[in-house]
Amino acid sequence: MLIPMMQDLQAECGYLPVEKLRCLAGRLNVPLSRIYAVATFYASFRLAPKGAHEVTLCMGTVCYLKGSPRICEAICKEFQVEPGGTTRDRLFTFQAVNCMGACAVAPVMVVDGKYYDGVTPASAIEILYELSKDKATAQKENKA
Amino acid sequence: MTLLGQKRLSNFVELERMTEELLHMRVASAKSIHVCTGPGCAAKGSDKIYELFCEAVKEADADVQVQAKGVGCHGLCECGPIVLVQPGDIFYQRVEEPDVAEIFRETILGGRFVERLLYEDPVTGQKADTVDKIPFYKVQQRIALAYNGLIDPTKITEYIAEGGYSALAKVLSSMTPEEVLSEVEVSGLRGRGGGGFPTARKWRSCREAEGSPKYVIGNGDEGDPGAFMDRAIMEGNPHSIIEGMLIGAYAIGSQHGYIYVRNEYPLSVVRLREAIEQAKQLGLLGENILGSSFSFDIRINRGGGAFVCGESTALMASLEGRTGEPRAKYVHTVESGLWEKPTNLNNVETWANVPQIINRGGKWFASIGTEKSKGTKVFSLVGKIKNTGLVEVPMGITLRRIIDEIGGGVRDGKRFKAVQTGGPSGGCIPAEHLDARVDFDELTKLGSMMGSGGMIVMDEDTCMVNVARYFTEFLLNESCGKCTPCREGLAQMTHILNRITKGDGEVGDVEELGTLAELLEGTALCALGKTAANPVMSTIRYFRDEYNAHILDRRCPAKECRGLFRYEIDPDACKACGICLKNCPADAITGKKKVPHVINQEKCTLCGTCWEKCPFTAVLKV
Numbered sequence: 001m002l003i004p005m006m007q008d009l010q011a012e013c014g015y016l017p018v019e020k021l022r023c024l025a026g027r028l029n030v031p032l033s034r035i036y037a038v039a040t041f042y043a044s045f046r047l048a049p050k051g052a053h054e055v056t057l058c059m060g061t062v063c064y065l066k067g068s069p070r071i072c073e074a075i076c077k078e079f080q081v082e083p084g085g086t087t088r089d090r091l092f093t094f095q096a097v098n099c100m101g102a103c104a105v106a107p108v109m110v111v112d113g114k115y116y117d118g119v120t121p122a123s124a125i126e127i128l129y130e131l132s133k134d135k136a137t138a139q140k141e142n143k144a
Numbered sequence: 145m146t147l148l149g150q151k152r153l154s155n156f157v158e159l160e161r162m163t164e165e166l167l168h169m170r171v172a173s174a175k176s177i178h179v180c181t182g183p184g185c186a187a188k189g190s191d192k193i194y195e196l197f198c199e200a201v202k203e204a205d206a207d208v209q210v211q212a213k214g215v216g217c218h219g220l221c222e223c224g225p226i227v228l229v230q231p232g233d234i235f236y237q238r239v240e241e242p243d244v245a246e247i248f249r250e251t252i253l254g255g256r257f258v259e260r261l262l263y264e265d266p267v268t269g270q271k272a273d274t275v276d277k278i279p280f281y282k283v284q285q286r287i288a289l290a291y292n293g294l295i296d297p298t299k300i301t302e303y304i305a306e307g308g309y310s311a312l313a314k315v316l317s318s319m320t321p322e323e324v325l326s327e328v329e330v331s332g333l334r335g336r337g338g339g340g341f342p343t344a345r346k347w348r349s350c351r352e353a354e355g356s357p358k359y360v361i362g363n364g365d366e367g368d369p370g371a372f373m374d375r376a377i378m379e380g381n382p383h384s385i386i387e388g389m390l391i392g393a394y395a396i397g398s399q400h401g402y403i404y405v406r407n408e409y410p411l412s413v414v415r416l417r418e419a420i421e422q423a424k425q426l427g428l429l430g431e432n433i434l435g436s437s438f439s440f441d442i443r444i445n446r447g448g449g450a451f452v453c454g455e456s457t458a459l460m461a462s463l464e465g466r467t468g469e470p471r472a473k474y475v476h477t478v479e480s481g482l483w484e485k486p487t488n489l490n491n492v493e494t495w496a497n498v499p500q501i502i503n504r505g506g507k508w509f510a511s512i513g514t515e516k517s518k519g520t521k522v523f524s525l526v527g528k529i530k531n532t533g534l535v536e537v538p539m540g541i542t543l544r545r546i547i548d549e550i551g552g553g554v555r556d557g558k559r560f561k562a563v564q565t566g567g568p569s570g571g572c573i574p575a576e577h578l579d580a581r582v583d584f585d586e587l588t589k590l591g592s593m594m595g596s597g598g599m600i601v602m603d604e605d606t607c608m609v610n611v612a613r614y615f616t617e618f619l620l621n622e623s624c625g626k627c628t629p630c631r632e633g634l635a636q637m638t639h640i641l642n643r644i645t646k647g648d649g650e651v652g653d654v655e656e657l658g659t660l661a662e663l664l665e666g667t668a669l670c671a672l673g674k675t676a677a678n679p680v681m682s683t684i685r686y687f688r689d690e691y692n693a694h695i696l697d698r699r700c701p702a703k704e705c706r707g708l709f710r711y712e713i714d715p716d717a718c719k720a721c722g723i724c725l726k727n728c729p730a731d732a733i734t735g736k737k738k739v740p741h742v743i744n745q746e747k748c749t750l751c752g753t754c755w756e757k758c759p760f761t762a763v764l765k766v
Contacts, residue, residue: 001465002465003445003446003448003462003465004445004446007446007448034466037467038448038465038466038467041448041450041467041468041624042407042447042448042449042450042467042468043407043448043449043450044407044447044448044449045448045449059369060369060370061369061370061527061564061567061598061600061614061615062369062370062526062527062600063369064369064614065527065528065600065602065606065611070752097408097449098367098369098408098451098618098622099367099368099369099370099371099372099408100183100408101183101366101371101372101375101406101408101409102183102184102186102187102372103369103370103371103372103524103526103532103598104183104184104221104222104224104372104524104526104532104533104534105183105184105187105188105221105224105532106526108187113410115183115186115187116187117184117187117188121756
C-alpha cells in the first residue's frame with residue numbers, strides 16, 4: 001500500500017517532503033531508497049513544492065498533431081518555465097503530460113482541473129495571464 | 145420498497161423486484177433530459193448546462209413530469225455539448241448556456257424542435273431530429289457502450305433499471321463456473337486491451353492454476369495517447385465493469401479484485417468509487433452476494449503516471465508498491481501474478497462486454513464480427529477528421545467505412561494520408577489499405593495492431609517521419625529502463641529520427657533503423673519494447689519516399705519539420721496589411737503600405753508566427 005500512501009501524502013502537502021518520506025519509511029519498515037525509487041519512477045510524484053496553480057498541457061498524439069508543441073514552446077518562453085517546473089513567482093507549476101483522454105477536442109490544457117479545448121499558443125498564454133490577474137486581485141483583497 | 149440505501153438485496157427475487165419498481169417509477173416521470181458529461185462535452189462546459197437544466201426542472205410547475213440527468217459520453221464529441229431529450233431521441237448539438245431555457249420551453253413544455261440545434265448533414269443539408277438519423281450513429285453497434293449516454297453513472301438504480309446486475313443474478317442462481325466459462329468461450333471474446341488473447345482461455349488457466357487467493361484485475365491504465373475508450377466506460381457506466389468482474393471472479397474462483405485506474409483520470413476514480421460503494425450497500429459486492437455463498441470485493445488503485453504500467457506484470461509490480469518494471473513472462477501471470485498468486489487481468493472494456501454475453505448468450509456475441517474477432521470494438525476516432533469522438537463498431541467493418549461514413553472524412557478538404565491504430569505500439573496504415581477489415585489479425589498483418597482502440601487520422605500536412613519520431617521519443621521517455629534493448633535501442637532510434645527530421649539524415653539511416661527494430665522485437669523484455677519499432681517500421685514500409693525526401697533532398701514533403709521548408713509570401717494574395725511585419729519576432733519581414741511584403745530568408749527563424757497571423761493566408765510553406 002506504499003503508492004496510495006504516497007499519493008495521499010502528496011495530496012495533503014502538494015509534494016513529497018523528505019522528512020515525511022523518512023517518517024513513512026520508518027512506519028512501513030521499508031528502506032528510504034525504495035521510496036525514493038518509487039517517487040522518481042512515477043511521473044505524478046513531486047519532490048519539490050508546486051505553484052499556486054496547476055497547469056497541465058496535453059502532449060498526446062492528437063494534441064501533438066494539432067500543435068501542442070508550439071503551445072508548450074510559447075508557454076515556456078512567455079513564462080520562463082520548463083515542463084515539470086514552476087514559475088519563479090510560484091504562480092503555476094507547468095506539466096506536459098502524455099494524454100488527458102479528451103482527444104476529441106484537442107489540443108487540451110487543464111488549469112486546476114478545468115479543461116480548455118482547442119487551445120492555441122495565444123489563447124493558452126491569455127488563460128495563464130488570467131491566473132496572475134486572479135492572484136493580483138486576491139492579494140489586493142488580502143491587503144484590504 | 146427496496147430502493148437505494150434502504151436495504152441489502154438478500155436474494156435474486158429482491159433484485160428482480162427492485163428492477164420492476166424502478167421501471168414502474170420511470171413511467172411516471174415522462175420526459176428526461178440527458179446532458180452528456182463525457183470528457184469532450186465537459187471541456188466545452190456541459191457541467192454548467194447540466195446545472196442549468198436541473199434548476200429549470202426544479203422551477204418547473206409540479207404537473208410537468210421531467211427530470212434532468214448527467215450521462216456518460218455520447219460519442220460525437222465534435223458536436224458537444226450534446227443534449228438528448230427522451231422520449232423521442234431528440235438530439236441537440238453544440239448547446240450553449242442560453243439555449244437551455246429555449247430547449248426547456250420549446251421541447252419539454254411545447255413538444256417542438258429547436259431547429260437550429262439539430263444535427264445537420266453536411267452533405268445533404270438535411271436536419272436529423274433523432275439519433276438514428278445521424279450518419280455517425282447509423283453504422284455503429286453498441287455493446288460495451290450500450291448504456292453510455294442513457295444512464296446516470298452516479299446512480300446504481302439507473303443501471304439496475306436497464307437490467308443491470310441481472311447477468312450476475314443469472315450466473316449466481318443458475319450457472320456453474322464451468323458453464324460461465326463455456327458461455328464466454330462460445331462468444332469468442334478476445335482481450336480488448338490490445339493483445340487480443342482469448343478471454344475464456346485466460347480465465348480457465350487462472351481457474352485451474354494452483355494457489356490461493358486468486359486475484360482479478362481490471363486494467364484501466366489507459367496510457368495510449370489518443371485513446372479514451374476506457375475512460376468513457378469507467379466514467380459513463382462503471383457498473384458494467386464491476387458486474388463483468390464479478391462474473392469473471394465467480395468463474396475463476398476469486399474473492400479479491402482490483403481496478404487499476406490511470407492517474408490522469410481523477411473523475412474515473414470518483415465514479416468507480418461511488419459505484420463500488422453503492423454496489424456494496426445493496427449487497428452486490430462483499431460477503432454472500434445476493435444471498436449466495438459467493439463473496440467478492442474490489443479495491444481501486446490509482447496509477448502513478450507511468451505508461452509501462454499498462455503492461456500486466458508492470459501493473460502488478462505497481463500494485464505491490466514497487467516501481468512499475470515488467471518481468472519476463474516464462475511463468476504466466478495466471479499462474480504467478482500479483483504477490484505470486486494466480487491473477488487474471490483484463491482490460492475494463494473486456495469486462496464491460498461480459499454481462500451482455502451472459503444475458504444475451506455467447507452465440508449472439510459470436511454472430512457479430514469476423515471468424516476470429518468476435519463482437520464489437522470501441523475506438524476513439526480522432527485527429528484530422530470531421531466527426532471526432534467515440535465509436536463502437538462490429539469487428540470486420542472496413543477502415544474506410546469508419547473514416548468516411550462515421551467520421552465524415554478528413555476535415556478542411558485535405559487529403560487523407562494515414563490512419564494510426566494501436567497507439568505507440570501500433571503503426572500507420574496508408575490510403576491503399578483502407579479497405580482492410582478491422583480485425584485483430586488483419587491489422588497485425590498490415591504492420592499495425594488493434595491495440596486498445598485509438599484511431600488517429602492523419603492528413604497531408606502530417607509528416608510521417610515526425611510521427612515515427614514522436615512515438616519513438618514517447619516510448620523512450622516511458623521505457624522503464626530495465627532491459628538494455630529497449631533503453632538503449634530506443635535512445636539510438638530517437639537520435640537517428642531526430643537527425644532525419646532536422647535535415648541531417650544520412651544515407652543508410654533507414655537501414656540502421658531497420659536493424660535496431662529487429663533487435664528490439666527479438667530481445668526486449670516486454671510488449672512495450674517488442675512493439676516499440678512498429679510506428680517506425682510501418683512508416684518506412686508505406687512512406688519510404690518521405691524518409692528519402694528528408695535524407696536525400698533535405699525536404700519535408702508535409703512541410704512540418706522545421707528547417708526543411710521555407711515560408712514565403714504570395715505577392716498576389718498579400719494585401720500589405722502589415723500584421724505579419726508587426727508580429728515577426730525576428731524582424732525578418734519588410735514591406736510598405738500597398739506593397740506586398742517579403743520575408744528575408746536569412747533572418748527568418750521559421751517560427752511560423754506570420755503564417756499563423758496572416759488573415760489572407762498569403763504566407764505559404766514552400
